[in-house]
Amino acid sequence: MTSIDVKDLTKRYGATRAVDGLTCRFEPGRVTGFLGPNGAGKSTTMRLVLGLDRPTSGTATVGGRPYAAYGEPLRAVGALLDAQAAHGSRTARDHLRLLAVSNRIPDRRVDEVLQDTGLAPAAGRRVKTFSLGMRQRLGIAAALLGDPPVLMLDEPANGLDPEGIVWIRRLLRRLADEGRTVLVSSHLMNETAAFADHLVVLARGRLLADLPVEDFIDRYSHPRVRVRTGDPVRLRAALRAAGHTVEEGADGRWTVEGARAEEVGAVAAREGVPVLELADERASLEQAYLALTAGGTEFAAAPSPSPTAPQEV
Numbered sequence: 001m002t003s004i005d006v007k008d009l010t011k012r013y014g015a016t017r018a019v020d021g022l023t024c025r026f027e028p029g030r031v032t033g034f035l036g037p038n039g040a041g042k043s044t045t046m047r048l049v050l051g052l053d054r055p056t057s058g059t060a061t062v063g064g065r066p067y068a069a070y071g072e073p074l075r076a077v078g079a080l081l082d083a084q085a086a087h088g089s090r091t092a093r094d095h096l097r098l099l100a101v102s103n104r105i106p107d108r109r110v111d112e113v114l115q116d117t118g119l120a121p122a123a124g125r126r127v128k129t130f131s132l133g134m135r136q137r138l139g140i141a142a143a144l145l146g147d148p149p150v151l152m153l154d155e156p157a158n159g160l161d162p163e164g165i166v167w168i169r170r171l172l173r174r175l176a177d178e179g180r181t182v183l184v185s186s187h188l189m190n191e192t193a194a195f196a197d198h199l200v201v202l203a204r205g206r207l208l209a210d211l212p213v214e215d216f217i218d219r220y221s222h223p224r225v226r227v228r229t230g231d232p233v234r235l236r237a238a239l240r241a242a243g244h245t246v247e248e249g250a251d252g253r254w255t256v257e258g259a260r261a262e263e264v265g266a267v268a269a270r271e272g273v274p275v276l277e278l279a280d281e282r283a284s285l286e287q288a289y290l291a292l293t294a295g296g297t298e299f300a301a302a303p304s305p306s307p308t309a310p311q312e313v
């Protein structure tokens, strides 16, 4: 089983700490969503794992070894960092063949990954004629080529149509179920919630959260209840008297923020008010994520030591 281990990793570009003392492990058998606002350090971390950049300090290893120590790297880590990387004048098949040869990967894998990514009908077309979504699929095909135990994909759903998004979710799930380490960076929170098991959240190069998706939502989101009643006047008064704030939706359903269904149910029962619908509503990952990174923004907005000092980015 091959994990990615990041220890005390720091990367500075001039005054910018793109990655700042990051320690985390990406484990096999699950899809880890790697989240963070623009400039959080996700791509830099992935580049450091792939040895495309040198850390200022700290280490990043794959299966306990630096990526550069692997003789046939595509068999160790499949990565999609830049879907535009393929040479435009080559056909998709030739692009994959070249990668396969340099990693001693059998030629039959080229046709397998073309098939797996839905590109078989376009295999003989030049890459420069590909749409963004097709290039994205080609990048994923290249990542799968060496049948690697670790996959690292930067925004893989970028440019995919709805059918493509369903496809990539299923693919990521299958890869993790096969015991691989699957790391996926994304800006799309709800999208990530639909396929990730685990989240690692960065802001300004620092680790903000490293925990299962469910725990993330429990920890960072507030409970709320959806309720519908046959006696709005009495229930509204009773809930307000019990200290709850009620938001009334146009469809007759109310939202009670910060409450659980049993509390709202108890208030209604005490008043003898008929309840037609009552449910805890789990806040979405989007809300939880925004709440967390809003904290990161406070940190970011801390006053600099003196107005004339250069601002740390």
Ligand SMILES: Nc1ncnc2c1ncn2[C@@H]1O[C@H](COP(=O)(O)OP(=O)(O)OP(=O)(O)O)[C@@H](O)[C@H]1O
Pocket (backbone or CB within 6 Å): 013, 016, 017, 018, 019, 036, 037, 038, 039, 040, 041, 042, 043, 044, 045, 313
């Ligand atoms: N080669 C570089 N030279 C200078 N600064 C860089 C370089 N690469 C990244 N940075 C800076 O490092 C910080 C982290 O960037 P990075 O691309 O890793 O973030 P990210 O989380 O991947 O963002 P995004 O989601 O926008 O892709 C940013 O402030 C960025 O401007």
